[in-house]
Amino acid sequence: LQDMNALILVIITLPECSAFSDIPEEALTKVFTYLTLIPRQPGVKFIIILDRRLDTWASIKTALARIAASFPGNLHLVLVLRPTSFFHRTVTDIGFRFSQDDFMKMPVVMLSSITDLLRYIDENQLTSEFGGTLDYCHSDWILLRTAIESFAVTVKDIAQMLQSFGTELAETELPDEGKIIENLLETHTEKYRKLKDAIRSVSKEGRNLLSSLETTGKQDDAQWDIKLDWETVERLLAQLRDMESAFDGFFEKHHLKLHQYLQLLRYEQSFSEMDLCLEHLMNQEKEFSTKVSTLAQTEQALKRMDSLESNAQEVMSRAQILILHGHQLSAGHHYAMALIMQRCNELRHRCDTLSTALQSKHSIFLQTHQLLLCLGQVQTWCDEGAYMLANQLVDKSQSKEGAQAALRDIERFLEGAPPNLNSGPDILTIEYEAVLTPQLQVSQMIQNRQACLRKLADKHVRPIQLVAPRPENPPRSKSPLFSPKHGKPQSFFKCKIKFAYLIEVIHDFQESRSCVAYSVDGDDSPDLLKRHVMRELIETERIYVEELLAVLLGYRAEMDNPTLSGLLPPILHSKRDVLFGNMPEIYNFHSRVFLQELEGCLEAPERVGACFLQRKESFQMYECYCQNKPRSESLWRQFSDCSFFQECQKKLEHKLGLDSYLLKPIQRLTKYQLLIKELLKYSSDCEGTSELQGALTAMLDLLKSVNDSMHQISITGYKGDICELGRVLMQGSFSVWISHKRGPTRMKELARFKPMQRHLFLYERALLLCKRREEHGDGIDKTPSYSFKHCLKMTAVGITENIKGDVRKFEIWYSGREEVYVVQAPSVEVKMAWLNELRKILTHQQKLLRGLCKQKDVNSFV
Structure with missing residues (x-):
């Protein structure tokens, strides 16, 4: 029912019931509560029709009192059909007049007849017993509500079953045996199918119920408005569909993960078996x-x-x-x-x-x-x-x-x-x-x-x-x-x-003979083994120089060849410095300087360590080459099918393309430390061992520096000149908690127990905190990026090395603890490495500060 003020009114009829006063209060409250919860619209008000035409004033008074005490809804009006007998009607009028104050909180209207009732409620909203035309059967309504409530309970049970199964899937520990994983897959799939069958069955039940409601609503002699019931069933079906969709997605991901884990386990097993076979063949070959x-x-x-x-x-x-x-x-x-x-x-x-x-x-x-x-x-x-x-x-x-x-x-x-x-x-x-x-x-x-x-x-x-x-x-x-x-x-x-x-090798048989002797059988001496390694170092260095020269002459210089200009895209000619980087500088260093110095160490391998240390700074040119390598690779992939490169490769008679030769500097850089390790193996307690160890450390540091600098070029969002921060000393991913000091108190972040994942870059003059972004690009072009978040100048940084609760945590505070960063390293070793580097920087700054103070004192004294 909807009145003139657009209020939605729901009519509740309480017919003649001699045992109304005997109904327990709890049961009556439950009935009223259930009836008020059926309509879902906001702002619904209720009208109660209390039929007491054959009853007494005492019964009316008791009923009104119980309604006032038990009805939980927004009661708009209580219409009471008073007794029809003269005596009881008179008593009712007198009793209601004197007891009206007891019902002030509840709007009660005493009606003398059904005709009076029609002034308040339209006849099409009333049943025939109240003079209306509404064809209503209470038993049918109870059957319908029972079906709807049963359907709602079933939907709730399905939701609990899905949640329970989802929890079981999430908490399943992955075993290390393929058979067990296969059994898990079969078991989970079987449970999934049973739940899907249950969901389909419940959905079918809901659709049948909905169809029945629609059929009833379309009948001309419909007993009541089924719109509310239809919306209830439709809402339950929508919930069921949403649960099914979410469950399907979750199980699909879980099933895929479990299947991929089984694939990985089998692949690892196949790899181990193949690795053993190859290892056995390698041993056979060596023997x-x-x-x-x-x-x-x-x-x-x-x-x-x-x-x-x-x-x-x-x-x-x-x-x-x-x-x-x-x-x-x-x-x-x-x-x-x-x-x-x-x-x-x-x-x-x-x-x-x-x-x-x-x-x-x-x-x-x-x-x-x-x-x-x-x-x-x-x-x-x-x-x-x-x-x-x-x-x-x-x-x-x-x-x-x-x-x-x-x-x-x-x-x-x-x-x-x-x-x-x-x-x-x-x-x-x-x-x-x-x-x-x-x-x-x-x-x-x-x-x-x-x-x-x-x-x-x-x-x-x-x-x-x-x-x-x-x-x-x-x-x-x-x-x-x-x-x-x-x-x-x-x-x-x-x-x-x-x-x-x-074995004696005779080169001249007429005038003079010269002999070169070398060991063939027996155990080689360490000195001889060192000379073998030294020969390999020199020979590979010569080959490396020749390959660089071949690339520079056969590709880079050919870009200026007029006969090949038609095969070369114009944009590529202007970007040859991007494609080749600083390879000419690398070639000049190795061909004019380093190769000659290595050849001078052929008979004295112990001097090669000093040779590397002396040229330590020159090797920094590789950092520039490696930083340019991503741009070079991107350019190569764009023009790799160019006829110019194919023609140059054909002239050089190279089996491999230019991209393989552009990798040579990086491969050579990693080769040095391996050869130095071999020399160290045969140089224990010998002259030059400390220099060799220093050379190995220098080359490993160079590789680390190159790797760190490769990450640095992916930093985005930094406003200043990043070169002013000095060299990259360390970089890595950490969990970070941040707290800021605001006035007299420190305001900590609400999510202090949920750390942020930050990628830290430690420079000589600052510490950058960045957020690693997902890799972008397609296929081989995928590269990570680091969004800049904070910059901490090392002049205002302090550290606390140990924090209670986790040995992997340490504290970095900034500007007199205005900002405090609690950093959790992946391992204790990583933590100690960072602390050592931070201590070095802070100690160096203290020395510089003392020097400045002394200089100021001297100047003031003068």
């Missing part, structure tokens, strides 16, 4: 000795090497499949993408290392096999040549004809020389320098004999008395490779045993 002494041993070693390579190829193929699987997991936005990619890189590195080692060892065996075949042919040829020379009769060579015949024999013998000797000794010397001495000796002997015979053939002179052996007993050659018997050469490898520890 595979390259020391062979016969052709048969070499062929046997090649067969074993082929078998090992076949096994390795099969394992590495499975490793490639595992790497591909890891990339597929990462492409699916796996939550452990970083760990999976790290595993992929480790597998790829292990495969590359194993493949390189196997190829190198196989190449050694092939070269050894070829060398042994060559040596066998040369040895036979040398023995035959020596025997031929020894059997040429000197007497017959006295005549011109005899000399010519002997010369023809020698020429025929030379024509039958092994093919590998036709290329000349110089080429063979490059490959097999250490074992060519006998061949060179025989060649020299033949050349000398040819010269003598040509002289005899051209001009007959007085017989030369040469001491020659008799054919039946030829002399034993002085060469250790020659046998006294024709056609049966002495085994070269038996002779090799004599100089297995020292």
Whole structure:
């Protein structure tokens, strides 16, 4: 019912009931409360029709008193149909007149008849017993309310079940066994399906109830207005839909997380198994000795090497499949993408290392096999040549004809020389320098004999008395490779045993000999091992310089080549300093300074530490190169398909693109500390050890500084010149609580127990607090950024090293504790490292302050 003032009025009818006074107060209150809670609109008022036409004044008075005491709603009017009998009506009028003050708080109107009731309420809002036209059945209304209340209780039960299941999912501990995780997935999925079935069943029940209400409301003879009931059911259905949607989202995330965890567990297990296989193959490769002494041993070693390579190829193929699987997991936005990619890189590195080692060892065996075949042919040829020379009769060579015949024999013998000797000794010397001495000796002997015979053939002179052996007993050659018997050469490898520890290389056989000796068998001495590392350092430095020069000449300089200008985008020509950074500066330093200094340390590796320390400041140029690298990579990705780069790569005959060579400076920077560590390993308690240790520390500090500076370039929002703050000393992520002093009291943040995550940058002159932002960009362009929040000048900073409650916390206070920052480090080690660096800065500032004070005192005294 709606009155003229747009008030929503709800009519409650209390029919004749002789036992009304016997209803318990608690039950009556519950009934009234329930009836007032049914309408949901705000500002609803209620009208109570109290039918007491067949009752007495005492009953009316009792009913009004109970209504006043128990009705909880906003009561607009109480309409009382007083008794119809003359006596009771008179008593009622008198009693109501004298008792009206008892009901002042409740608007009561005494009606004499139903006609009076129609003046207050329209007939279409009244049932037939009150003279109205509303067709109302109380039992039907009770059935409807029972159905609605039952539906509401069911929805509430569903909500509790969903909440309970969600709590169970959230508190589930992830086990380390795949079978248990699979069982969890099956169990959770089964429970999820049962809950979904329950939700569908309840939703169907609600829709049926709603449909029934709509059907009832559309009937012309509808018993009552079902709008409120329809809205109640619709609201419950909406709540059910929202709960179902939220539950589906939560379970989907949980199921995905559990499934990805199972994938990660299986991938880690596969990685561990593959890592063991590769490690086993690496050990087999290391145990595979390259020391062979016969052709048969070499062929046997090649067969074993082929078998090992076949096994390795099969394992590495499975490793490639595992790497591909890891990339597929990462492409699916796996939550452990970083760990999976790290595993992929480790597998790829292990495969590359194993493949390189196997190829190198196989190449050694092939070269050894070829060398042994060559040596066998040369040895036979040398023995035959020596025997031929020894059997040429000197007497017959006295005549011109005899000399010519002997010369023809020698020429025929030379024509039958092994093919590998036709290329000349110089080429063979490059490959097999250490074992060519006998061949060179025989060649020299033949050349000398040819010269003598040509002289005899051209001009007959007085017989030369040469001491020659008799054919039946030829002399034993002085060469250790020659046998006294024709056609049966002495085994070269038996002779090799004599100089297995020292091999002599003869470079000149006519005038002088020089020897280079190095150890082959046995344990290498530390000095020799240091020289090996030093040679590697110098050789790799030369290769590095050559690669830098190739890039600068083959790419950077070619940008000015007019013939290639058509292939080069104009924007790229103006940005070559972005693409190459300060590589020319790096090349000049290494080619003109550092390489020469390293070469000077070849015979004295202990001096290389001082060399690094002396050039410590020069290496700071790498920091500039690394800071520019993200811009360079972005530019390269934009123009990597440019025809100019392809043409330059083709001219240089490079297998890898320019981007691989732009990484060389960074790779070289990390290589230095590894080589210095190797030198330190063999330099314990030796001269220059402290310098080597200092060089290692300097290079590690440089790597850290480069890494810190790479983070610094991602700071956004800082208004001043960040270069004025000095060098970045440390950076890292921490949990931070901040409190500010306001007047006499300190106002702490409301969320003091919820720390802020801040990324701290410690400079020489300030401490910056930044907020790490989510990575932005697509694919490989993703980079983190740091939004600037606070800047603390180090001149106003103090620290408290220990705070009760957590050993990882320390305090940074600013401007006499106007601002206090409680910092929690990820670990105690990180905390101590930061405190050490902060103490150094503060101590240095105190020294500077004392110096300034002393200077002021001196100036004031003067």
